[in-house]
Amino acid sequence: MNFVPADYKSIDWNEVWKKQMLRHSRGNGGKDCALFWRKESAAQYWKMVQDTQKRRIEKTIKGIALQSKSRVLDIGSGPGVLAIPIARRVAHVTTVDPSEGMIRVLKEKMAEERIRNIYCVQKRWEDIDIERDLKGPYDIVVASLSLGMFDIKASVRKMMAACSRQIYLYWFAGEPSWETHSRNLMTLLHGSDYQPMPRSDVLFNVLYQMGIYPHIRVFPYQHINVFSCMEDAVGYFSRRYGVSKDAQEKVLRDYLNNVLCEENGFLVLYSPATCLKMWWKKQPVVDQMVLSGMFCG
Secondary structure, eight states: OOOSOTTGGGOOHHHHHHHHHHHHHHHTTTOOGGGGOOHHHHHHHHHHHHHHOHHHHHHHHHTSOOOTTOEEEEETOTTTTTHHHHHTTSSEEEEEOSOHHHHHHHHHHHHHTTOOSEEEEOSOGGGOOHHHHOOOOEEEEEEESOOOOSOHHHHHHHHHHHEEEEEEEEEEESOOHHHHHHHHHHHHHHSOOOOOOOOHHHHHHHHHHTTOOOEEEEEEEEEEEEESSHHHHHHHHHHHHTOOSHHHHHHHHHHHHHHOEEETTEEEEEEEEEEEEEEEEOOOOOOHHHHHHHHHO
């Protein structure tokens, strides 16, 4: 018996991605998340990764086929948590990130560690012109937990155009616990429903319809926020959730009192998640939506 719906192959998974991204953006008030990452927030993220995620970063880099002559494109690089250690192993790294705060911290860390083979581009990936903005071609393209792109199919095609060898994507499976907090807080603070971004299942189906059949590995991820005091925590999450009224701040403070853990004089928020790594070697692909039309038309 065939349990596959008759119209399964007619689903345009890129449109599914777009609709979920649109709902997420509207639920977030249409705000550009890159604006949240001021220099202070970006520096805090850098410190968090150095303090709590060095093993994950090392495993991620070990799982990328880097060579001393490699040219690497890091999309959504943030403050350089991957780009800086990768730059020590390869010939060149280009980073792309839309946040001014992230790029400023990245350049500071490059200066501190005397790294001169990273070229920084402050732009959204969707706005990048490959010929004008980048210094390709690149042997390897990496986008690590940075796929908040409206049209993922067009974004992957651009990655393919910039790449000569291998592409590595990392994205979320299931609901990360910070989205659970967002779901709770958007209701409590604004009386609205939080709309999540699309997950790895949609991404895989987009790739599949593009004729890309990636290797897949599941891995755990732990995001940890550490605050010196409650005021720091309230300030951080007030910016994230658009808190502007005293009553909202009280709600936020009460919520944080229930979810923050006190450890060694600090307040800590643990946010575990499950992620997928998808990677493949570049080769000619056939879009399955087009292929299906050829055989059914």
